[in-house]
Amino acid sequence: MGPIPKRRLPVMADVAKEAGVSHQTVSRVLNDHPNVRADTRARVEAAITRLGYRRNLVARALVTRRSRTLGVVSFDTTLYGPASTIYGIEQAARTAGYFVSIVSLKSIDAASVRDAIDYLTEQGVDGVVVVAPQHSASQALESLPTGTPAVAVEATHRADIPVVRIDQAEGARMATRHLLGLGHETVWHVSGPAGWLETEGRLQGWREALEAAGRPVPEPLAGDWSPRAGYEAGRSLAAMDGVTAVFAANDQMALGVLRALSEEGVKVPGQISVVGFDDIPESAFFSPPLTTVRQDFDVVGRHCIEMLLRQIDAEPGPAERLIVPPGFVVRSSTASTAAAAG
Amino acid sequence: MGPIPKRRLPVMADVAKEAGVSHQTVSRVLNDHPNVRADTRARVEAAITRLGYRRNLVARALVTRRSRTLGVVSFDTTLYGPASTIYGIEQAARTAGYFVSIVSLKSIDAASVRDAIDYLTEQGVDGVVVVAPQHSASQALESLPTGTPAVAVEATHRADIPVVRIDQAEGARMATRHLLGLGHETVWHVSGPAGWLETEGRLQGWREALEAAGRPVPEPLAGDWSPRAGYEAGRSLAAMDGVTAVFAANDQMALGVLRALSEEGVKVPGQISVVGFDDIPESAFFSPPLTTVRQDFDVVGRHCIEMLLRQIDAEPGPAERLIVPPGFVVRSSTASTAAAAG
């Protein structure tokens, strides 16, 4: 036996020859058209397995103008939120028979988002979901050519692009009301970085809940989602007088706050109650286990795909806006002031 | 004005007509060939921007037989390790001008890995990186047609597929030696789930370090990477006598251990020292901050792409095996037994 001849992969014509039919019939079998006799179909299928034929989706995409690939633009896929959202997106897309091509940005200016979308468009994606909840990203969507199926997570300025978002303000309200309900006079807030839609939604909900209860609104401490930022905010908080309740804009920062307070000898929830946002898998095991707002990222991802596919398949109707309600998980990082006093 | 005519996107021929040249010249400008006169080039470029032309990469892929897309198969992209690795992969791929198509598996049997690879191959990816460090995945790679550029993270049975991996055993040895060096008689281990290569590497390193020092090797407690599993292991450990040092196979489980010990009133590191593995961003802020083995996932991702591209561009040489050394970060969850005694 000589060396195996380096032959190219079999194509449809090869299968056709092998089965003694035309390439068109092979195509019909592949796309299971009704008008193929059972024995012909069997012969073709046998030829396919015999040759190990795989259809070339690139060629198919060229003529159908459908790549069956969806593009995802995201910011920092290392964070729990984006990672989970993308996971949901990928699962839903694949069960629908779509591929997912991902671009994760390290910088969040409008230009890079635009570039990313261009890049994906050039590749011929059938639609795009943008998971970059910053103003800059939201602006970048404006330059998207009309008619390109797209879905935004959190928000966009464009009225013709559907949006899936979690009700951030409501989550913040739940957190704040919970603390107020425990008897705290007011609630301090460690916010996310500027420019993020989540940051604003959570700030707004927190402020609203405070104002609705006629409580003073302390100056928020700005963080950047990292545990370190939370830690620094925690140290400042510990040094201040009269702080009894803190609402951190995410669980990682809440962890930092917890750490700082523990180092300063401040008891949680004895002296200060802490609430987070996200419900990452770790938060149930913080010291103490964290009371937090639950976000269902999975659900967000699935809805994105649903809405995107609807746009691709159907005629464009009015752009939907889907708002996913957050949940609230009470654990041991919050307590009533009565208990604290006692 | 009537409705805007629904015109298709401009193609090369349109640009050619607009610029008064042939499509071939447009192609030459696009691929910046040398033999085009400067003014012709300028005219073509002007036409391109005027028409808003974007080259159709699908058509290009059909004839060049290069999709400039890389496939990634991964298990649970929600976990910090895979997520970070994929992030590194994506960044490196994009700077090299490649797209990344991701398939994340929810079940880890060989069949699904095989399906995923098939799926990607059909789509015409130029290469595949498999980030599924389980035996099953490793086995699935065996059926990969020879000649398909591929890289495995952690391991594979195939000698012709390059591997990038972090030296798990060495990391475990570092952790164990560190604890032994602090005077602990032996070290308990909370391991990962069966079937994972990391689980085995870490078990092996831990056992080796113990045996090298002539210490007894306790029965490991099996976990599943989750904080909850760590928590349960922690409770068992707290109920046992003579436990002074615990090495958890990842940081999340270490967190669970920490939590359980704290609930049982066991002081860390006063009575028991705990070491983790991964160095997730949170671990520096655990209570107490976690001593752990640092894995450079980013670096792994980058190396994967480097090796994959080398395979795609160059002739296949011998398969490389790259072993990335782990780091070790000492924080406050470990202490010497002397201190504990005192």
Added chain:
DNA sequence: CCGCAAGATGTGGTCGGTCATGTCTCAAGC
């Protein structure tokens, strides 16, 4: 002023599928 090589540009075929259309067979209906 011609020849000729190098440079600039055009022509047609090709990648591997799908789609529209055409041909052929065969049974039902008059």
Added chain:
DNA sequence: GCTTGAGACATGACCGACCACATCTTGCGG
């Protein structure tokens, strides 16, 4: 027996790029 029509299959054009090769320009030496 002949039309008719539907089912089964084949043929050729086409998607939009790249590539090999042909052709037309140039510039320069003799």
